[in-house]
Amino acid sequence: MSQGKRRFRGGEIPTSSMADIAFLLLIFFLVTTTIDMDKGLGMVLPAEGEEIEINKKNILNCLINSSGSVLIGGEGVEVRNLSKTVRQKLAENDKLVISVKAHKAATYRDYVAVIDQLKRANATRISIAESN
């Protein structure tokens, strides 16, 4: 039994929904692309050979030892309370330069924690002494 030729229907692709499909694709890409911005603590290093003499009383030494303990101005301080101490000292002397010196074996985590605390205390003059 032969079925015969089917009747030819208009062979056109419907394009009315094309815009919607393209929109969906666009939205998919917009949602999935994560613009992961790099974030971090900003710091400007001093230029080479730009050593300035600073009055001794305007320097606040901040030392980090290998186990992560912090000594500021000769007193041991918990890292959590560092910003409070520094803020007090800055209130007493606004010309204060904080010199951060870390032990060679100190971890980067402790160093970043200290820098973060100093930034929280709104200390703008931070100097990084070479660790030795």
Place this chain on the structure above:
Amino acid sequence: MKIKRKTQLDSEIPTASMPDIIFMLLIFFMVTTVLREYSGLPISLPKAKRIEKLKSKRHTAHIWVSKDGLISIEDKLYASDGIRHVMYEKRVADPQLVISLKADERAKMGLVSDIHTELRKADALKLNYSSKTAID
């Protein structure tokens, strides 16, 4: 005397070119999104609170420092005294360069200090300690 409108304008927005416009947008977004260029080293970043965003990706150079003391720039390993030349060239090419230091939180400060010295020698002074946002 009443003025009669002479022509009856067909007031329909043509939608035939809509898919093309949207495809153009799509292609624009696909082209402009920068995928991660370098894989770097496996690191766990330290956490900090007072963080700032880096302004532009185009003016950023990354230095990866792993916990074992490996230094990687653009997926090449360097000794700490080799950074100077690479960074100097980058600095000359782009005066607005910001260095993003992606160091592992367990990295030793001796090494980070060496990198500081090298960057100062290369005159790449704008540094950013890459870190995650701390929640407390």
